[in-house]
Amino acid sequence: MAKPVEVTDANFEEALRNHPLVLVDFWAEWCAPCRMIAPVLEELAQEYEGKLLVAKLDVDENPKTAMRYRVMSIPTVILFKNGQPVEVLVGAQPKRNFQAKIEKHLPASA
Numbered sequence: 001m002a003k004p005v006e007v008t009d010a011n012f013e014e015a016l017r018n019h020p021l022v023l024v025d026f027w028a029e030w031c032a033p034c035r036m037i038a039p040v041l042e043e044l045a046q047e048y049e050g051k052l053l054v055a056k057l058d059v060d061e062n063p064k065t066a067m068r069y070r071v072m073s074i075p076t077v078i079l080f081k082n083g084q085p086v087e088v089l090v091g092a093q094p095k096r097n098f099q100a101k102i103e104k105h106l107p108a109s110a
Contacts, residue, residue: 002049004041009062016083019053021105023098026069026076028060033092034075040095041077044102051106081105 004025007015016022025041027034045054059066059074069078069085079087079101087101 002045002054004045004054004056007055007057007062007065009064012057012062012065013083015053015055016080020082021051021102022053022055022080023102024078024080025054025056026059026066026071026078027056027074028058031074036092037075037077040093040098043095044098048102048106052102079105 005015007024012024023041023044025034025037027038041054041056044052048054057065059071069076071078073090075090075092077089077093077098078085086105089097089101
């Protein structure tokens with residue numbers, strides 16, 4: 001069963017290179033809204049297994065990547081396609097908002 005994977009400043013670029021579609025949750029342990037969306041991200045990791053990598057980056061421990069993508073408030077969730085940010089969601093959101101952003105960037109089923 002797929003789960004969100006922890007990424008760091010050190011392996012962030014590698015995760016983007018190895019997966020065409022990556023949903024990254026920029027979060028912190030002390031952030032209540034971050035904890036609110038954590039179960040939603042776990043569900044998304046399972047539902048989109050094989051199509052999407054769901055990753056989590058702790059902004060307190062990995063400030064370089066958070067600064068690079070101008071993450072000013074958390075949770076910020078960025079969808080990367082082929083290594084480029086294509087969608088940004090800031091704050092706690094309902095699951096359907098994440099799904100709508102993801103679905104726009106999935107390849108059409110044959």
